[in-house]
Amino acid sequence: MTPSMLLLALLVQGMGDAPVTIESSQIEKNSVRPGDVVRLTFKIDIQEPKHLFASTAPKQQLPLDFVFEHREISREGGIEEPAPKPYKFGGETFPVHEGRITVSFRVRIGDIADGPFDLKGLMTGQACDEENCTKFDLPFSIKIYIGDGPRVTVLSSASGKELTLQIRIEPDGFRMVPGSASVSLQSGLESKGLREIEGGVIVTLAGEAPGAKGTLRLQVTNGKDTATVEAPFESASEHKPIDNLDAGLAEAKKAGKPVFLEFTGAG
Numbered sequence: 001m002t003p004s005m006l007l008l009a010l011l012v013q014g015m016g017d018a019p020v021t022i023e024s025s026q027i028e029k030n031s032v033r034p035g036d037v038v039r040l041t042f043k044i045d046i047q048e049p050k051h052l053f054a055s056t057a058p059k060q061q062l063p064l065d066f067v068f069e070h071r072e073i074s075r076e077g078g079i080e081e082p083a084p085k086p087y088k089f090g091g092e093t094f095p096v097h098e099g100r101i102t103v104s105f106r107v108r109i110g111d112i113a114d115g116p117f118d119l120k121g122l123m124t125g126q127a128c129d130e131e132n133c134t135k136f137d138l139p140f141s142i143k144i145y146i147g148d149g150p151r152v153t154v155l156s157s158a159s160g161k162e163l164t165l166q167i168r169i170e171p172d173g174f175r176m177v178p179g180s181a182s183v184s185l186q187s188g189l190e191s192k193g194l195r196e197i198e199g200g201v202i203v204t205l206a207g208e209a210p211g212a213k214g215t216l217r218l219q220v221t222n223g224k225d226t227a228t229v230e231a232p233f234e235s236a237s238e239h240k241p242i243d244n245l246d247a248g249l250a251e252a253k254k255a256g257k258p259v260f261l262e263f264t265g266a267g
Helices: 003-013 245-255
Strands: 022-025 035-046 052-053 063-068 072-080 085-089 093-096 100-109 113-130 133-146 151-159 162-170 182-187 191-197 200-205 212-219 225-233
Touching: 022 113, 022 133, 035 052, 035 113, 063 072, 133 225, 151 212, 151 225, 162 212, 182 191, 182 200
Parallel strands: none
Antiparallel strands: 022 035, 035 100, 052 093, 052 113, 063 113, 072 100, 085 093, 113 133, 151 162, 162 200, 182 212, 191 200, 212 225
16 A cells, blocks of 8 residues: 555544634735735644644645635745655555644735625645554635725733823724724733723733734624724833933933933923
8 A cells, every 4th residue: 555545544433623823814905906915924833742734845745725715816926834744654655744833925916896705715734643644625714805895903002011002093984993992912922911091001911022013813894894904003102301411321321212402401
């Protein structure tokens, strides 16, 4: 029996719940036009002790792939993925992934009418261990807006462990959908909670983080159409004036920042 025939036999034995999940899926920009080429990114969790055949594996092994529900969406180029691990089986070596991985690829947007659009498809492949294999077809859906969709601008500031994000939504008539806001922070920062306020959100951090960077994600609606939008932010930390010249110069040198001197007349 060849390795491919043996893997097929294991696959038939191992049909069941998929040991692979899509943790998140996102597009680099939510408002697109027909003809645009944009990047999709997926975070994938592969349960131990399974491994997932990389996109470069032979077709007989059912390698990682993505297919789309709408013919107007087509992939441009291959899948960008971490360097796979070599897996020896039946005298052959196959490229596989284990644990959590992030993959991305580009898609071209075809002739689609303006308005909200659900970019739907399936992530397909096969996960195996030493005993059996499981074929999977996992659905995904990413909400985008075709045409000049709503835009969000974020003004952020940090104070202690709180990060305030004031938002501006354009065009007029769009508003934030309550309960839809979430943030992703730069590596090393951790969110302990988020609450929505009039005109924005406040994020509670695990520790003080002046100059915090991240992305705000929320849904906006005009009562008829709803779209998911993302906006980057970088907070401005609080700066307290220093009334001692030597101390101010030392602090500026330490931070690698310019010095602003304010002279006030006295006497």
